[in-house]
Amino acid sequence: MFYCSSCQCFAVTLCHLSWSHIQDDQYFVTYTIESMLEFLWIEEVAHEDTSYKVLFPITTPPMARPPQVRNYTPLDTVPEQAVFVLELATFNLDVELLNITFPTMVLTVAECNARGFNVQEQRSPDNTLKTFRMEVPFSDSVVFKERRAEQGVTTFTLQLIYGLVIFPEYPLFSYSAVVDAVLSDIVPPSVTGNCDQENFHITVDYRNQEPFFVVLVGKRLLYHELAQQYLTEGDADFTITLPFSSPDAVFESVHSSSVRSRLDVALLNPYNNMTIKYFSMACSFLKTTTECFSNGTMTALAVKVESAPGLNPGQLTLSDPACGPTYSDDRFAYFHFTVNTCCTIRKAVISNSPLLRC
Structure with missing residues (x-):
């Protein structure tokens, strides 16, 4: 028997855990706090400190967290380019997406991505929750199309069943969803x-x-x-x-x-x-690219063409390297000079197709 002159109790939370559970194909979560209680007392006679530690986990009852499919599909587009943008949310990190069942086929995540559905796992900023994002083009065969000519619209419907699993126990569960979109029948311009x-x-x-x-x-x-x-x-x-x-x-x-x-x-x-x-x-x-004038001057216009993308018109010259353009930009070079300069050659032209006539 001892006598306690001073007694204290401390509670310390070691970790906070969240777990996934399945009951009747419904998604539940529980939260567990791994706490530790420490009792500290001082014996009156020996004046010695004594402590006693107890691990005391606390787990909440299962709480339902039904998944939700969020539809971010843009509707102001043409059907040929429209895409269902869906997010299945939210799950704990111990849940993985295995496959997706469509009315005509079952595809694994890898097969979905190979088909262009761009399935991605996205995590919350605090890295405690995850969602599954997917993009399905309206033009894919898994999308059902119904045209309502009298209303001038087409309805696109996507039926899918997400197949999921919880690690490490591997219980399987699923979530079904049907999403649709109505687009006006737009005639391309x-x-x-x-x-x-x-x-x-x-x-x-x-x-x-x-x-x-x-x-x-x-x-x-x-x-x-x-x-x-x-x-x-x-x-x-x-x-x-x-x-x-x-x-x-x-x-x-x-x-x-x-x-x-x-x-x-x-x-x-x-x-x-x-x-x-x-x-x-x-x-x-x-467009006349060369002209002669009665005052003895000439003009010439050089144009940068598509097949010479590296050409700098400002660096062009006539036969005389000292005769550069009077004006130039990134597409044109304009030359203005007298006929007796810039190595101009005078020719007597008889044919109807002279290179230069002065």
Whole structure:
């Protein structure tokens, strides 16, 4: 028998654990706190400290946590490019996704990814929970399609059963889901074009539907400032009028009296940048590249073509290396000189196709 002059009790939490359980194919979780109780007292006679430690785990009753399928599918797109974006949430880290059952087949996670479904496991910021994300294109055969012509829409339905397992005990369970999306039957826009003596004219007809695309002219998006400069709108179409010498066009070839220029136009999905429609048109435009004047001067124009991407027009010279361009930029070099300089050669020309006539 001893007498205690001072007694104390301390509680210390060693770890906090969360476990997954299955009851009747339903998902439950429990939480366990591994606590330790420490009793400390001092004997009155011997004045000695004595401690006693007890491990005292506390586990909660099973709590239901039904999984949920979150549907992040964007609906403002065309069916050919639409994708179901689904997340199955949320689970403890001891749960793994084994396979997914569709109406016509069962696919493992690896087979889903090989098919392009992009199945990914994502974890919470504190690394305590996980979700399973998947992308299924509307165009895949596992998606059921029903067109309602009278309403002008198409319904896309995806039925799936997630097959899951809990480690390390390996109990299997599943979760079924049906998701659908309704898209308007959008007719792809048409693009046509023609040229006059100075300009390209590109017309985009979106057929009485709201435009669902952005326009790429050359390498630039047709934003507000560029649209104000080049675009004319109609009721169900718009026309882009662009000079052949615009930096948005490219030069394919140059001849003594003409320049061949090309304009590329693409209609892009603004959400994934996929091309909805591509149109390209090339025309030859009359352009004199060399001229002689009565005052004894000449001009010459050099144009950078697409096949010479590394050419720097500012470094071009005439036969005399000292005769550089009067003006140049990244596409043109303009020369102005007198006929008795720059190694100019005078020729008597009799044929109808002279290289230079003065």
